[in-house]
Amino acid sequence: xxxxxxxxxxxxxxxxxxxxxxxxxxxxxxxxxxxxxxxxxxxxxxxxxxxxxxxxxxxxxxxxxxxxxxxxxxxxxxxxxxxxxxxxxxxxxxxxxxxxxxxxxxxxxxxxxxxxxxxxxxxxxxxxxxxxxxxxxxxxxxxxxxxxxxxxxxxxxxxxxxxxxxxxxxxxxxxxxxxxxxxxxxxxxxxxxxxxxxxxxxxxxxxxxxxxxxxxxxxxxxxxxxxxxxxxxx
Amino acid sequence: xxxxxxxxxxxxxxxxxxxxxxxxxxxxxxxxxxxxxxxxxxxxxxxxxxxxxxxxxxxxxxxxxxxxxxxxxxxxxxxxxxxxxxxxxxxxxxxxxxxxxxxxxxxxxxxxxxxxxxxxxxxxxxxxxxxxxxxxxxxxxxxxxxxxxxxxxxxxxxxxxxxxxxxxxxxxxxx
Ligand SMILES: Nc1ncnc2c1ncn2[C@@H]1O[C@H](COP(=O)(O)OP(=O)(O)OP(=O)(O)O)[C@@H](O)[C@H]1O
Ligand SMILES: [Mg+2]
Numbered sequence: 001x002x003x004x005x006x007x008x009x010x011x012x013x014x015x016x017x018x019x020x021x022x023x024x025x026x027x028x029x030x031x032x033x034x035x036x037x038x039x040x041x042x043x044x045x046x047x048x049x050x051x052x053x054x055x056x057x058x059x060x061x062x063x064x065x066x067x068x069x070x071x072x073x074x075x076x077x078x079x080x081x082x083x084x085x086x087x088x089x090x091x092x093x094x095x096x097x098x099x100x101x102x103x104x105x106x107x108x109x110x111x112x113x114x115x116x117x118x119x120x121x122x123x124x125x126x127x128x129x130x131x132x133x134x135x136x137x138x139x140x141x142x143x144x145x146x147x148x149x150x151x152x153x154x155x156x157x158x159x160x161x162x163x164x165x166x167x168x169x170x171x172x173x174x175x176x177x178x179x180x181x182x183x184x185x186x187x188x189x190x191x192x193x194x195x196x197x198x199x200x201x202x203x204x205x206x207x208x209x210x211x212x213x214x215x216x217x218x219x220x221x222x223x224x225x226x227x228x229x230x231x232x233x234x
Numbered sequence: 235x236x237x238x239x240x241x242x243x244x245x246x247x248x249x250x251x252x253x254x255x256x257x258x259x260x261x262x263x264x265x266x267x268x269x270x271x272x273x274x275x276x277x278x279x280x281x282x283x284x285x286x287x288x289x290x291x292x293x294x295x296x297x298x299x300x301x302x303x304x305x306x307x308x309x310x311x312x313x314x315x316x317x318x319x320x321x322x323x324x325x326x327x328x329x330x331x332x333x334x335x336x337x338x339x340x341x342x343x344x345x346x347x348x349x350x351x352x353x354x355x356x357x358x359x360x361x362x363x364x365x366x367x368x369x370x371x372x373x374x375x376x377x378x379x380x381x382x383x384x385x386x387x388x389x390x391x392x393x394x395x396x397x398x399x400x401x402x403x404x405x406x407x408x409x
Binding site: 044187190191207208210211212213214216218225 | 368
């Protein structure tokens with residue numbers, strides 16, 4: 001919990017446009033993400049899901065429109081401010097874990113803490129506490145080449161959550177896994193995020209993965225279609 | 235779900251009282267819809283009449299359910315035959331969806347809107363089943379997965395259809 005947390009939506013996109021050269025990827029995308037919700041972003045290939053995620057996370061800057069985090073515009077911030085935001089407040093998990101191959105699994109998990117300025121011993125200790133929780137006991141010293149895809153993805157999940165980010169951005173986190181392993185990763189992701197109160201943006205084209213979320217939106221042709229159903233349960 | 239054959243399957247495991255059969259049926263196959271006692275005994279009666287089960291001696295003691303039912307060779311054979319047959323591959327819901335989409339296109343209704351609504355309904359149900367899977371027993375999860383895979387295949391069809399609506403509209407309206 002940080003004192004800057006407001007009560008409104010945690011993340012908003014309004015009228016976001018972005019083109020790559022002459023290719024329009026986003027054409028007036030609107031989205032509101034509530035605090036603590038797990039939101040699935042679905043839609044056909046090439047519809048603009050990843051681009052939208054990158055704009056919301058301050059990785060890409062829209063050509064037009066606004067991105068607000070905690071009610072504050074972030075699309076006008078400079079690269080160093082956005083990078084600090086990503087490091088301090090956001091976590092990321094992508095399709096292929098993207099672990100640093102030279103580091104051990106526990107060093108990979110500790111990385112966001114080290115980058116945030118935590119001392120090495122403390123960071124590694126905190127990183128270690130995730131291994132048992134995610135069924136990774138005994139794999140702390142392995143390098144990414146010595147892990148199965150499912151293990152590497154759980155290490156990536158631990159790395160995404162270790163700094164207790166306010167928002168976890170994930171793009172096809174189970175895309176490279178078989179269905180049973182993918183389901184295990186999703187179940188772990190959802191329970192860890194709920195425990196920490198982390199908001200999750202989950203880009204996926206897989207309906208069974210999206211079913212772990214509280215609700216879904218569909219991106220089509222660079223716009224967000226939010227006919228979606230209301231939140232069920234939770 | 236075929237109640238007589240399922241009861242035969244439970245009896246193939248071990249001779250049982252009607253009460254035990256009902257309890258196991260409800261737990262494993264009831265999906266929140268318990269089998270009425272009347273139906274259990276009526277079904278067992280028919281199975282006995284047809285020689286698929288025999289009724290054991292009433293055991294001493296009070297209470298309504300002192301009889302044990304035992305499967306016969308004929309019952310066991312029928313059960314094995316049924317178990318080995320694949321279920322008719324019936325894309326049931328898809329047929330209804332298909333009919334509605336074609337009619338909507340033909341009549342110039344908003345087929346995309348209909349598909350979107352159906353998609354949201356499917357996902358809402360998938361969320362419920364996923365929650366059952368996360369919180370329930372392994373048997374609950376098995377049942378939930380069965381439903382999830384079926385809903386998923388419908389959803390794929392919905393997505394593919396949504397992506398081809400313009401072409402479909404042309405084909406349906408120009409014939
Ligand atoms: N770096 C880039 N340079 C040029 N064009 C790009 C770039 N990234 C994305 N695009 C284009 O922008 C559009 C949206 O792409 P985006 O990656 O957001 O789609 P997506 O919905 O994530 O697709 P997928 O499900 O295949 O990952 C596509 O037409 C794509 O070709
Ligand atoms: Mg993508």
